[in-house]
Amino acid sequence: MTRRVAVIGGGVSGLATAALLAHRGDEVTVFEARDEVGGRAGSWQHEGFRFDTGPSWFLMPEVFEHYFRLLGTSMAEQLDLVRLDPAYRMYTEGDPDGLDVHSGTDAAASLFESVEPGSGRRLRAYLDSARDAYDLAVSRFLYDPYENLRGLTHRDLLRRLPRLAGLLTRPLHTHIRRRFRDPRLQRLLGYPAVFLGGSPFEVPSLYHLMSHLDLGDRVLYPQGGFTVLIERIAALARERGVVIRTGAEVVAIETEGAVATGVRVRDAAGTASVHEADVVVGAGDLHHTETALLPEALQTYPERWWRRRTPSPGALLILLGVRGELPELAHHTLLFADDWRGNFGAIFSDSPRVPDPASVYVCRPSATDSTVAPEGHENLFVLVPMPADARIGRGGVDGAGDPAVERAADRMIAQIAAWSGAHDLAERIVVRRTIAPGDFAADLRTWRGNALGLSHTLAQSALFRPKNASRKVSGLYYAGADVLPGIGLPMCLISAELVAKRLSGDVSAARLPEPAPAPATERG
Structure with a gap:
């Protein structure tokens, strides 16, 4: 029997769920409040630069391959993946010499041995265990x-x-x-x-x-950026009949008794209407879905539940278009503060603050991909973990964000320049945008402005993590980074599969079976 399915949120988990369910015969509509799909895996284009504004590490390729095979296609057909070598570069405060990290047990063990004699053997055992x-x-x-x-x-x-x-x-x-x-x-x-x-x-x-994943296996990059991944999943969904409505904000989950019957949607003009459905999938922020879209009596995870939970860090994102080359930075570069414990303490303590100096991640996709920046320029995506606190403020374009956010961005740019040796970095910036916890809270409705989802503490992992179905409302399911199995693009694809499994009555720990490959004559 064909079911009518309403999916709340057009991020990767919402699109992936929609494609899977439509492939299995359901009639699916995705409602996305923003004008474009992608959610946390968004993008921004400005003056010839195209920035990914979310995930930038491609790990666990076998999860992507399995997902695409469930849809009758393959990763090779959908994405142009290249292996990064080095996988990433690492700088440490006070040490001007960076370390290039190459994937593969032999290469990683050789690096460890060169830094700490005897550690190569121990790393092999560590990676065997990993x-x-x-x-x-x-x-x-x-x-x-x-x-x-x-x-x-x-x-x-x-x-x-x-x-x-x-x-x-x-x-x-x-x-x-x-x-x-x-x-x-x-x-x-x-x-x-x-x-x-x-x-x-x-x-x-x-x-x-x-x-x-990064040492024993390999680090990959999809040419065109992670926007291409979103585009491909959205295209696969549409090819299977999914209707994707952008500028359509779900303001309530409709119920009769304790049964989901659809969603109430408000369009860009402010007009509200009800879309009837047999199944509703909340694929946005779980806190918002539970506490804002359902009455308290029907909330599996009410506000009092969240008071005892730990969000992931927030993030300051700095998108930079830079004139000239930056060979000091690899495709992925990590900069680690000397006070390692204090850095995390500043983010997760009872009195959180923005670390200074901070441990910083920099992605330079223009090292691999010529489409993300104009010729003669570099594209930088900078991520600074910070407390999940929307009160830190919002970012903006060309320094127009809240003053505290822009001052933090200035410090981070200066730190990257000093630690990597790219001393004239600030003078060569031609495009700049900041995104801060206040933006995550306002634009993506994330709880407390967190950047990733519920943290993977022991009490928030595996069987202790929120499940993919409401305990209070029949026909209401969940996908995304806050629920099983957790944070990251691969986990969001698996969460989509968990919804599909539940709807078919499969509560096993096994993956869904992949369809047999088509004969060569059918594939052409």
Whole structure:
């Protein structure tokens, strides 16, 4: 039976859910409040530059491949991926010599050995463990909707239980520090905690599995930027009959008793109408969906629940168009503050503040992609983790953001220039835009202005993370970074699959089966 499905939010999770459900025969409409789709994975074009305003690391390619195969296509057909070499460059405060990090166990072990004799062997063991944890996560954790605990009694988990207990209760930094002494190596292994919306001093050491992705495996980049990924998923959705309405803000989830019956939508002119549906999928910020679109009696996660939760950090994003070349920066460059613990303490403490100096991430896609900047120019995307606090303010174009935001951006630009050796960086900037926590809160409705979603603390991971279906409203489901399995583009694709599994009654920990490839004659 064809179901009418209303999807709230045109970010990657909303589009991915819509495409999957339409491919399986449902009639799907996506409602996006903004004028363009993409959500956190947005873009901005100005004076010949095109900036991704969200995700910039392409990891876990097998998740993307599986998702595309579910739609009867492949990653190779949809994306032009190139491998980055080096995977990234690292600068440390007070050390003018950067370290180029190349993916692959042999290359990574050689780098570690050159920095700390004896550490190459230990890194090989570390990456073996990371690969094992990653494989376990993909096979037993990430695709499990946790409707029951049957998946947690699988023999693969039970035989690893003593080791898993330690990995779940020991912070990542402690796990790293026991194996490596050099602070640069500790930071290199600990920084992926930021991808998880957390601190290496807080997230469980099970997440050392992240090092398998950038060191043991490879770092890729989709030519054209991450906007191309959004465009391809949106196109696949439309090809399957999905209607995508932009400038259409959902202001309420309609219910009869405790059953979802549709959504109330307000268009750009302010006119409200009701779109009837058999299924509603909330694919935006979970806090907003629960507390603003449902009456309190029907909220699975009411305001009092959120008071005990931890958001990911907020972020200051600085988009820079720069005249001339910047060989001092790789496609991905990490700059680590010397006070590593204090840096995260400033973000996550009870009295949060913007770190100064800060640990900073810089993406220079123009190192790989000629389409993102005019000839003779560079494109820089700068991300500075900071507290999730919308009161920090909003950004703007050419210095027009709130004064505190622009002063922080000035400091970060000066820091990048000094630490990387690109001393005239500020003088060569021809395009500048800042995006701050206030923008995340106002434009994307993210809780407290966070940049990524709910942090992956132990209490907010796996079976403890919000589920993909409402406990109070039948027919209401959730996808996105706040719910299972978590933060990041691959996780958002899996969350879409979890919705599809639930709607088909599949509560197993297994991935959906991929269709058999078409015969060569059919493929042409």
